[in-house]
Amino acid sequence: MSHSASDPRARGPRAARPRQRQPELEREFSRSPALGYESADDAGLVRCLAHGYPTPLARWHFHDEYELHLITATSGKAFVGDWIGPFQAGHLVLCGPRLPHNWVSLDSGEDGVAERDLVLQFRHEPLQRACEELPELRELMPLLERARRGVEFFGMSDRARRHWERIKAARGLERFSHFCAFMADLAHCNDYRVLSTVQIQGAEGDAEVEQINRLVNRITANVAEPISAGDVAAELGMSESRFSRFFRRSTGNSFTDFVNHVRINSACHLLMQTDHFVTDICYQVGFNNVANFNRRFLEIKGMTPTEFRRQADHRFGGSH
Numbered sequence: 053m054s055h056s057a058s059d060p061r062a063r064g065p066r067a068a069r070p071r072q073r074q075p076e077l078e079r080e081f082s083r084s085p086a087l088g089y090e091s092a093d094d095a096g097l098v099r100c101l102a103h104g105y106p107t108p109l110a111r112w113h114f115h116d117e118y119e120l121h122l123i124t125a126t127s128g129k130a131f132v133g134d135w136i137g138p139f140q141a142g143h144l145v146l147c148g149p150r151l152p153h154n155w156v157s158l159d160s161g162e163d164g165v166a167e168r169d170l171v172l173q174f175r176h177e178p179l180q181r182a183c184e185e186l187p188e189l190r191e192l193m194p195l196l197e198r199a200r201r202g203v204e205f206f207g208m209s210d211r212a213r214r215h216w217e218r219i220k221a222a223r224g225l226e227r228f229s230h231f232c233a234f235m236a237d238l239a240h241c242n243d244y245r246v247l248s249t250v251q252i253q254g255a256e257g258d259a260e261v262e263q264i265n266r267l268v269n270r271i272t273a274n275v276a277e278p279i280s281a282g283d284v285a286a287e288l289g290m291s292e293s294r295f296s297r298f299f300r301r302s303t304g305n306s307f308t309d310f311v312n313h314v315r316i317n318s319a320c321h322l323l324m325q326t327d328h329f330v331t332d333i334c335y336q337v338g339f340n341n342v343a344n345f346n347r348r349f350l351e352i353k354g355m356t357p358t359e360f361r362r363q364a365d366h367r368f369g370g371s372h
Contacts, residue, residue, distance in 0.1 A: 074325065075152035078115040097178055098231045100220040101171040105157045106164050112154040112367040118199055119147045120172040122212045125165045126157035131367045132202035133248030134320035136353075136360065142209035146238065148200035149176055151248065154367045170216045174231070189232075195239040202247035211237060248317070263288065264302045271311060275318045276338040281307040315339065316352045323361045330357045 083089040088103045099117075103109055105126060112131065127140040131154040132147060139155060147153045157168065176196065183189045195203070205212075215234035222230055267284065270277075284307070285295035299307045315337040322333045331342055339345035349357050 076111055076113040078113050094223075096224070096227065097174055098219060098227060099173040100216065101169070101173065102167060102220075103169050103171075104164055104166045105160045105168040112152060114150045114152045115173075116149050117173040117175050118149060118196065119153070120212075121145045121147070121153075121155070122170040122209060122216060123155065123168060124170060124213070125168050126160050128156045128158035129363065129366055130155050131364070134317055134324065135202060135247040136355075136363050137247070144205045144208055144212050145247070146195075146199040146203045146205070148196065148202070151200065151202055153202070156366050170213065172216065172219065172231075172234075191239055192235050195235065198244075198246055203244050204247055205238060205241050206243040206245075208237070208241060208243075264299075267299075268303075271314050272318075275315050276336060278338070279311065311338075312348050313352060316349055319345075319349065319357065320353070320360065320364075323357055324364045324367075330361075333357070 080092065083092075085091060087107070087109055088101050090099050090101070092099065121144070123139055123141055123143040125141055127138065130137055130139040130143065130145070131152070132145060133151050133153070143155075145153075155169070157165075160168070179189060179192065179196070183193060212234070215230065215237065218230040219227055219234065271279065281296060281299075282292050285292045288295060290298065296307060299305075299310070303310055305313070318337045319333050322328055322336060323330075326333075328336070334342050334345040337345075339348070346356060349355075349360070353360055355363070
C-alpha cells in the first residue's frame, strides 16, 4: 500500500518531530523596560534597545516595526526570512515589518555576554505620511522597500555604533535629527545585499510597472504553474528577445532566474514550516526534475535542501 506525503504513516519516526512552528509575533505588552526596552511614550518614533546573550528576547519572531540590528559581540548563524548565513561582530542588518528574524550565537560561553545587539525600532506609517509633505524624506523610501526582504550593510559597523549612541542619548527633535542622519547614511550606502529574496527595481513607466507587477504576482501566487518566457512574451504581444530585455531592465534578473528564485524561496518556506519530503516539495514549487531542483537550490542558497532544513531548526535556539 502506498501513502501520500500528507499521510503521517508515510513519514515514520519523523512524524513525531513538530515542524509547524511559526515565528512569534512580538507585541507591545511584552516590551518591558526590565528587558532593555525604552517606553513607547519616552522614545517617540525611534526606540533604542541594547541587550546581551542569552536573553528572554531570544527567539524566532517578527513585529510590525522595522528593526535595525548591529551585532557587537559573538558569532553564529543568522536567520532573516528564508536566508541563513553566518554573522560576527559588526554584522548590520535592517529588517522590514513582519519579516521573521533570529540571531543564534554559537560562541557566547557559559556566562554569555553583556552586550551583543544594539537595536533601533521604528514604524513605517509616520514616515510614509511625512513623505507626502516633506520631499527630503522620500529618498528614504527605496531603502525601506529593500528592507522588507532584509538588507545587510558592509563596512559601516563603526559608524553605525556612533549613530546608535547619539540617538540613544537624545530625545525629541534632536533624536529624530540623529535618526535621519543614520538613515541617510544607510540610504547612500552602496555596499549592501538583500538577504531574503530578489528585488523588483522598478520600470520606466506606469504601464510597465503595472505589467511587471501583474506578472510577478502571477508567478509568486502560482509557483507550480508551467511558465516560459516565450509564452509570456506572446501574451504581452512582444518578441521573446524584447520581453527578455524588458524583464531584465525591470527586475534586474533574467526571467528564468527570477522564476527559479521565487520557486526556491517557496521551497524554503515549505522546508521550514512543513514536514513534506524534499522530493514532494520539488514538484510543489514547479520543478519537474529533482536533480535540477537540488542544483538550483544549491546555487541560490549555498546549501542543499536537506541542509537548509537542518539548519533552519536552529532558528529556535535563540536570539532577538
